[in-house]
Amino acid sequence: MFRATIKNINAARAPSNCSKLQKFDLIVIGSGSGLDVVNAIYQHGLKVAVIEKDRMGGTCLNRGCIPSKLLIHSADVAEIINRSHLFGLKVNGFSVDFPALLERVNRIVDSESNELRKALEGRENPKLFVKKCKFVGEKTISMVDDENHNETIIGDKILIASGTRPRIPEINGLKETSYITSDEALRLRTQPKVLTIIGGGYIASEFAHFFGALGTKINIIQRGSVLIPEEDEEISKKFTEIFSKKYNVYLDYKIESVSNDNDGDNANKVIVKAKNSSGKLVELGSDQLLVAAGRVPNSDILDLERTGVKINKRGFIIVDRYLETNVKGIFAFGDVIGRYLFKHNANHEAQYAYYNLLHPKSMIHVNYFAMPHAIFSSPQVAGVGFKEQELVKEQQKNNNPKNILEYQKFVYPYIKTGMGQAIDDRDGFVKFLVRKTDRKILGCHILGSQASTLIHEVLVAMKANTKNGKAGTIDNITRTIHIHPALSEVVARAAASNI
Secondary structure, eight states, rough: OOOOOOTTTTOOOOOOSSOEEEEEEEEEESSSSSHHHHHHHHHGGEEEEEOOSSOTTTTHHHHHHHHHOOOOOOHHHHHHHHHGGTTOOOOOOOOHHHHHHHHOOOHHHHHHHHHHHHHHTOOOOEEOOSSSEEEEEEEEEEEEOOOOOEEEEEEEEEEEEEEEEEOOOOTTGEEESSSOOOHTTTTTOOOOOOEEEOOOOOHHHHHHHHHHHOOOEEEEESSSSSSSSOOHHHHHHHHHHHHHHHEEEEEEEEEEEEEEEESSSTEEEEEHHHEETTTOOEEEEEEEEOOOEEEEEEEGTTTGGGHHHHHOSSBBOOOOOTOOOOOOOEOOOOOGGOSOOHHHHHHHHHHHHHHHHTTTTTTOOOOTOOOEEEOSSSSSSEEOOOOHHHHHHHHHHSTTTTOTOOOOOOEEEGSSSSSHHTTTTTTTEEEEETTTTTTTTEEEESSSTTHHHHHHHOOOOOHOSSSOOOOOOBBHTTTSSOOOOOOOOHHHHHHOOOO
């Protein structure tokens, strides 16, 4: 049985107000996917501590995936009602019980978080510390609770899974304004009549869909030329076109200032002034301002320099392919390392972190192949692998007809399938990028209904390991019998079409 030993004890100094320095085989910072490692490691007889300054379950459960998707389902239902006339159904409107909607979401989320805490409270192993923490020495962590009680612990190994938080851009007047981030948006008690969103990425898009479908007027201010710019260009352009028909979208605009206006016609309003590259100035008043300008890692609050851990220019912790930092015995994973900021990636990395912590002499490097993502807006977006602009860039770098990234494009629209007609999805499409030489799937991008589900067929095809030399090829999809008229037919037809 692997049994860690505490090293460098004498090199660590406990603060003078600490009567006892507790020692652990493993200390985990963060209770999101870090809990998966905690629960697995302590079963090997190791003494484990977990530190969480906030609610148990991390960002995903409390401020991210789970509450946002619960809210978005309400928006999806509202959108179905609003489109019911297309299917011969007359619905005379609906009303939104916003407090009840939020109460349901928060009840579910808080219950799960509380259950996680109850499972650990009072236990000596794993031992839970509900405190803020920072490093004060080599593998030595000082903690303080809400009552300002200090405690210091030391670990043979440490796993940092501290996640990220909303990025607040430097905008004139923003700090003095009553803005909200995605954290607060999930706990609002009153539905905004007008919501202005700063940012045009996936968080902005999902919240625009949620509030917009329920009747809120939406303004989106995006400094770039398209929304969701990190997606395949064809997806981004179509998505921007659709959103621009539903909401007030201001592209290529830079925020000049933000202020509160409590007088006159704009009483209790937030005023945003923005200017585009042509010098056109817009002034938008709204009763709520949402800042959705990306996320930053929580590495800056840990005093990592005290234990020697290095970060990059963006603040993300630098790890090797085994998830170990430059300091032997200190690992990190999830959003705080900045590779893929998805919960499913953190869960994926947690498995490798667990194994590598237990087997330091035979560690396994993380396999990120076919890492997918999805945006739960309307329309939905999902993708995996290369984007077309990335392949074009590679072609330009190496203008060689034998380039391994020479590709073909296969595209098929939803509306040309039976189910696509049934649900009247006229904008959706599936796009494959396939290597010419061996038909390997280089990338797939989907815009439209149930995109987050449809992409999984592609993931299985890409990960398949067959004996006939067809592993990871688009032929794995074309050979598969698809149910008619299920929506998944659009994936099969895209795979069989060269447009």
